[in-house]
Amino acid sequence: MAFPLPARTVLRAGTWSGPTADTVRLSYDERFLRRKRLLCEGGAGVMVDLAATTSLEAGDALETDDGQRIRVVAADEPVVQVRGENLARLAWHIGNRHTPCQVAKDHLVIRQDHVLEAMLAQLGARLAHVIAPFHPEGGAYGHGRTLGHDHAPHGFPHG
Template sequence: MLTAQHYHDHGHGAPADHVSLTYEDRFLRRKVLTLASGTPLLVDLPQTTSLNHGGVLITSHKTEIRIEAAPEPLLSVTGPSLHRIAWHVGNRHTPCQIEDERLLIQRDHVMADMLAKIGADVRDVIEPFTPEGGAYGHGRTHGHDHSHSHT
């Protein structure tokens, strides 16, 4: 079976194949994935990693497999005070894709209700999800320990 044990945030040429994964599925260490070509790929990374859209897995044959964000159920959030809405989303540590005219977040009826109450227009959409990675590094923001110094 084809195996990948390395990951890079960007490729260096034409990828040999690609795999489309949801936001949650792009957080992994060891898993068998099915590439777009139908080929199985064993991902066996040294640690749990957040794979970003556009990143590449490097196979044992030194070929690159491109990571693509798969369409998934999301909420499109707009409103006249988008900066205020974004503050409320961030205050709840909700992964968020920030665009000029809207925010995208994972579907959550509690968040949708709260956002509507503060004046947001919330619509269901199905699109790829590539949220911001956070101020403390790449990938996921959860699990960051705030007890140490950043000096």
């Protein structure tokens, strides 16, 4: 078996077009990577070797050293749709727990978590367990992940 060609470049969704050699279907957690061997849907492997840990989004592409493009697709995963009379209040409580959250016009989406679900239900939320791609909001300072206060330097004490 030949060692897979490395992919060292990410092409962001909307900045590229044209044919792709294959597709990788990745969950939210799997789309946060720096160096990892991935299996494409067509059966080929690709060795992702990025300069820094990167948050990939659906529609991005990984470009191999020979110019082939591998499309990134968000995989279905267990999530919870959150609906309620006061979505802003529910979103505040989710955000206060540094939890990734997808925001839609009439509902929020979080990963399944029985503790958060109990809290949201107590606040009057209506919850629906579904299997769907998860696309939470990125960080406030640009493309990428929202990291909790324990994951990034910030310069202030917690005392």
